Amino acid sequence: MSAIIELGGVRKTYRSGAVEFEALRGIDIRIDTGEYVAVIGPSGSGKSTLMNILGCLDVPTEGHYVLAGEDTSSLDEAELAAIRNRRIGFVFQQFHLLPSMSALRNVELPLIYAGLSRADRRERAAEALAKVGLAERLDHRPGELSGGQQQRVAVARALVTEPALLLADEPTGNLDSRSTRDVLGLLDELHDAGRTIVLITHEQDVAARAGRSLVIDDGLITSDRATAAAPAGATS
Amino acid sequence: MSWWETVRSGLAAIRAHRLRSALTVLGIVIGISSVILTVGLGQGAQQEVEDQIDALGSNLLIVSPGSSTDSSGNRGGFGSASTLTLADAAAIADEDAVPDASGVAPTTSSSVSLVSGDTNWTTSLVGTTTAWPDVRSRELSAGRFFTAAEAEQGAAVAVIGPDTASELFGVQSPVGQQVSVNGTRITVIGVLVSSGASSSGTSEDDVAVVPVGTASRLIGSTSTTVSTIYVAAVDEDVLAAAHQEVQALLANRHGVSTVDADFSIATQDSLVETANETNRTFTVLLGGVAGISLLVGGIGVMNIMLVSVTERVREIGLRKALGAAPRVIRRQFLVEASLLGLTGGLVGILIGVVGAQLLPRFIDQAVSISLVATLAALATSLALGVGFGVYPAGRAARLTPIDALRSE
Incomplete structure (x- = not known):
């Protein structure tokens, strides 16, 4: 298996006036293509900082981060934006759909920034929505969809660029138990289809769906183990 | 992201807040239409005076009693001169x-x-x-x-x-x-x-x-x-x-x-000059007032764009996370502000032109629409949009995606 993510000696320090705060204190992680990894940790553990760095939303103060063969440590904002667009699909806790746009337009959004033609965008966005089971809801606005459906639109948006990495930040945090099962089931399917998924959560039972869990505490990885109850299809 | 795509999303954003956009544009509409009408009134009056004086004949000297102190006044009392x-x-x-x-x-x-x-x-x-x-x-x-x-x-x-x-x-x-x-x-x-x-x-x-x-x-x-x-x-x-x-x-x-x-001699040219000077003063005065209202309109656009940036912090964060470079975000807000300015300019010109047709029916005064003034007004409204959009657009572009996504 080739490594899709390689973090080496990653540190992140925040400065606020004279006060320094070390959110990450030396993280080394290697994630292979097709892995389904859960990152678990209480709030304040450095979990969000790690997610930001993995998502190229932020750069480490020290250390290096190689994503799909590209070292991202020295890139500027515009280059990071391009990497996010091509390599990473985000699923957020708050869905982050644009309320004034239809589901289809929402899913098209990353393709607009990728510079695809309108016809191509339509086709691929409709395809991605069909894949998450929303082929009948293309023209619905987020306000007309249930929470679970909204999150599935967000998953479709994350998939539409065929990214190397699907990064899900507490994707079930705002969902009821039925929608939670729904969305986690979708992630399982994607994993079975060979996607690399990093899931950030503080819920043990959500993390249990992944094949591998990383526990982060106080800016350090304290545990890295294959999950005993790994569902069928875990290939790592 | 193509320009056409940017314009489309700008139009969508303007449509999403119809009332707010309309109120923003109002300042520019009033400014542009009043500039067009005041310039038109000034030029109409000037043309009328020139026509009248032309009718006198261009080779005419008009000798009047009373001394001339300058081109616009006669010294000497009534009847005494x-x-x-x-x-x-x-x-x-x-x-x-x-x-x-x-x-x-x-x-x-x-x-x-x-x-x-x-x-x-x-x-x-x-x-x-x-x-x-x-x-x-x-x-x-x-x-x-x-x-x-x-x-x-x-x-x-x-x-x-x-x-x-x-x-x-x-x-x-x-x-x-x-x-x-x-x-x-x-x-x-x-x-x-x-x-x-x-x-x-x-x-x-x-x-x-x-x-x-x-x-x-x-x-x-x-x-x-x-x-x-x-x-x-x-x-x-x-x-x-x-x-x-x-x-x-x-x-x-x-x-x-x-x-x-104890007499003064006027020519057609000196009469035209005098009349035009008076007209020019009025045109400049009124045009200045109209210009100030344009400036206020421009500040209105900036205001709304700043509100829009604040209100749409999460949208900006999301767009950035999905791969929009800072330059793309800046362009989006600039295009939006320019569209607001341009819309205001076009509506203002429309009102100005219609007003120029209607006004002579109510007041005994011709209004002539000048193409130059109209184009200048359009350019001004666009420039106002761009000019007053730069600062809000810069602010939007500088937002970091993490902060923007996290804001409530």
């Missing part, structure tokens, strides 16, 4: 003294009542010589002008303007009719051709022209002073020369220097 006489006019008519003059028409002017049957009409009585039609470039539509012999005798004949004719006689032919002035009967021998539209109170088309002696008799005056001497130069090229000759001659006759002369 009747320093021009028939003898002065006769002297100017002397070919040796003023070789560049082709005609001289002294005129007296007073207001009289003309009575025809039971119709009574007050008009201005102009007493003059036979040179008057040539010097003033006036023609007759019917009848004839008075002859030298009639002028000599002070015959009881009059040539009347077309307005006067229709007021006194309606559709009847005025030639050969009698009118009475202060009890004296005079015969109408001719009717003038209209001198063209005039919006000023004293119409050139409402006059009764009589020999100068007749005029004195009718109003019971024995004075030989005249109110104006019109001098026609041979042609436009020698107008300046004629001006100097008349000035020197009159100064000599009156025993004054040309610096503190």
